[in-house]
Amino acid sequence: MIMISENVFSVGVKDWNRRLFDALIPLPKGTSYNSYLVKGSDKNALIDTVNPGFEKELIKNISEITDLRKLNYLIMNHAEPDHAGSIPVIMERSSAVLITTKKGAEMAKIYYKVPDNRIKVVKEGDTINLGDKTLRFIEAPWLHWPETMFSYLVEDKILFTCDFFGSHTAFGIYDEDVEDLISNSQRYFGEIMMPYRAMGKAAIEKLKNYKVNMIAPSHGPIYKNPEIILDQYKKWTAGETREKVIIVYTTMWNSTEKMVETIMKPLIAEGIEVARYNLANADIGDIAKDLVDSRAIILGAPTVVGSLHPLALHGLQLVNTLKPPIKYGVILNSYGWGKGAVVKIIEQLPKSIEPVGAVEINGPPTDDKEITDIGVKLAQKIKQG
Numbered sequence: 001m002i003m004i005s006e007n008v009f010s011v012g013v014k015d016w017n018r019r020l021f022d023a024l025i026p027l028p029k030g031t032s033y034n035s036y037l038v039k040g041s042d043k044n045a046l047i048d049t050v051n052p053g054f055e056k057e058l059i060k061n062i063s064e065i066t067d068l069r070k071l072n073y074l075i076m077n078h079a080e081p082d083h084a085g086s087i088p089v090i091m092e093r094s095s096a097v098l099i100t101t102k103k104g105a106e107m108a109k110i111y112y113k114v115p116d117n118r119i120k121v122v123k124e125g126d127t128i129n130l131g132d133k134t135l136r137f138i139e140a141p142w143l144h145w146p147e148t149m150f151s152y153l154v155e156d157k158i159l160f161t162c163d164f165f166g167s168h169t170a171f172g173i174y175d176e177d178v179e180d181l182i183s184n185s186q187r188y189f190g191e192i193m194m195p196y197r198a199m200g201k202a203a204i205e206k207l208k209n210y211k212v213n214m215i216a217p218s219h220g221p222i223y224k225n226p227e228i229i230l231d232q233y234k235k236w237t238a239g240e241t242r243e244k245v246i247i248v249y250t251t252m253w254n255s256t257e258k259m260v261e262t263i264m265k266p267l268i269a270e271g272i273e274v275a276r277y278n279l280a281n282a283d284i285g286d287i288a289k290d291l292v293d294s295r296a297i298i299l300g301a302p303t304v305v306g307s308l309h310p311l312a313l314h315g316l317q318l319v320n321t322l323k324p325p326i327k328y329g330v331i332l333n334s335y336g337w338g339k340g341a342v343v344k345i346i347e348q349l350p351k352s353i354e355p356v357g358a359v360e361i362n363g364p365p366t367d368d369k370e371i372t373d374i375g376v377k378l379a380q381k382i383k384q385g
């Protein structure tokens, strides 16, 4: 438990041992489930809870500050169990009223069996008065589920954003404690927020009306310097890309890998940044991170039993799911006896990606020219913006 501002406490927990999130995303540095207790002169409010399994730790942290039975409000900025999973126990041990959006109320009933008479629905601009402190609610849907909102502590100018501006790391308390914070945040953005860039942009637009001294997300460090993460989020939500290509491929007998080696040369020679991932050993979180600001993608895959290698299908699906702002695509394929995989890959690429070249080679590549030419063309496209 730590005090982050006068009578505002961080009462959440760190999950140092967690290594996988949403059954998909590796967490090399664990994560945290931040929860905040705001103690006003008349009333108090708990903002978000913690992942199931950490209830006892949360309750212990709260009881160091106040008697849980006296909790007045429980604010649910987001209904996902990593933040809302301890709602049942908090509701059971207190007579708090759950504050959430209209959509959040539906979800609280379905997920956490919260009865109607203990839910208060809030909308944009609504406030609750805690005496000398006021909480104001900002609707911010789809960050990361449809029901999400932000809470703003008016007197202290602290913005509680739950998943938005978060990062999966158990390290540090404040932004300045974590040396790899921005790359961690980018990784997190790629995984969680990138599919909802437009909603993120709209939320940031709304924040222009608020003076924010501190951003307190529910994963990772608290930002004492909000502009650090705001500047990054402005770029990422706008889909700003760099002169950069991400190569995502798989190979069984190295033919596809040789094609990857060949196409990398002209790109590197042209000064294009290259992020290369072999799907057999890549960390999906790293791929998500580089999808955030790459302008082009090269997908490489061998043909397997009349289709693509299953790892390549996974890679393609990942691109479709995460919706990166990538503009250009190149496809590399090696097959043994039957053509046609390239067409299948093009069909499955998001329509926002312009195919710049597609190569299908029977067996190991022998002539580099075609691939090199595509690499040169791709470099030009990337440089044009």
Ligand SMILES: Cc1cc2nc3c(=O)[nH]c(=O)nc-3n(C[C@H](O)[C@H](O)[C@H](O)COP(=O)(O)O)c2cc1C
Pocket: 250, 251, 252, 253, 254, 255, 256, 257, 301, 302, 303, 304, 305, 306, 307, 334, 335, 336, 337, 338, 339, 362, 363, 364
């Ligand atoms: C398990 C397996 C299944 C394959 N299935 C097909 C296939 O259905 N059609 C085809 O044209 N080639 C097939 N091949 C041949 C590969 O596509 C071919 O060897 C290709 O050059 C491999 O590229 P790589 O060296 O990048 O792995 C298969 C190979 C393996 C090992």
Ligand SMILES: [Fe+2]
Pocket: 078, 080, 144, 145, 163
């Ligand atoms: Fe979430």
Ligand SMILES: [Fe+2]
Pocket: 080, 082, 083, 162, 163, 219
């Ligand atoms: Fe979360």
